[in-house]
Amino acid sequence: MQPDHRDFFNSHSLQFIEMALTTDRIERIARPDGYGRRTGECGDTAEFFLTCKENSIQSISFYVDGCMNTTACCNTVAKLAAGKTLDAAWEITPEEVIRFLETLPEDHFHCAELAVGAFYLALTDINGNKPQTD
Numbered sequence: 001m002q003p004d005h006r007d008f009f010n011s012h013s014l015q016f017i018e019m020a021l022t023t024d025r026i027e028r029i030a031r032p033d034g035y036g037r038r039t040g041e042c043g044d045t046a047e048f049f050l051t052c053k054e055n056s057i058q059s060i061s062f063y064v065d066g067c068m069n070t071t072a073c074c075n076t077v078a079k080l081a082a083g084k085t086l087d088a089a090w091e092i093t094p095e096e097v098i099r100f101l102e103t104l105p106e107d108h109f110h111c112a113e114l115a116v117g118a119f120y121l122a123l124t125d126i127n128g129n130k131p132q133t134d
Contacts (some may be wrong), residue, residue: 013102019079020072027061036121040114044070048077048122056085062118069108073115076100081119089123092116 009017027049034050044066051059060081062074076097081089094112098104104112 011103015076016072016101016103019075019101020068022075025061025075025078026063026071028063029059029061032122034122034124034126036118036123036125038114038118038121040066040070040110042066042110042114044111044114046070046074046115046118048074048119050122050126052086052126055087057081057083057089062115067108067111069104069111070114072101072104073097073111074118076112077115077119086123086126090120092119 012020028047029049029051032049033052035048037045037047039045044064046066047063049061049063050057060078062078064071064074077092080092080096080100094109094116097112097116098109101112
């Protein structure tokens with residue numbers, strides 16, 4: 001029996017569908033300025049790759065080994081973080097991701113926490129790689 005795809009499209013917001021299906025930011029970068037990887041209790045893994053210029057995020061990409069909900073959350077983090085200063089990027093929260101997606105199933109809220117956690121690790125990596133100033 002074929003799955004009823006209409007149920008998926010009728011059950012989710014346009015933002016969720018776009019973030020779940022968009023692939024333009026799914027990419028592993030060889031030498032990012034910041035890299036973060038986190039595996040959730042569910043077994044999904046999210047990786048973020050950041051390049052920065054003048055204290056702002058110049059480009060952001062991610063890679064997911066997991067479900068469509070985690071992909072939607074990672075894409076949302078990337079969308080929210082693109083072009084932000086590093087300080088402003090720290091203000092992105094799982095709750096903001098959930099609000100943006102509108103229809104992330106409640107039993108997958110941990111996907112937003114996973115995505116933001118991996119992103120925070122990438123931001124921390126940038127801070128760790130900054131040259132020390134006097």
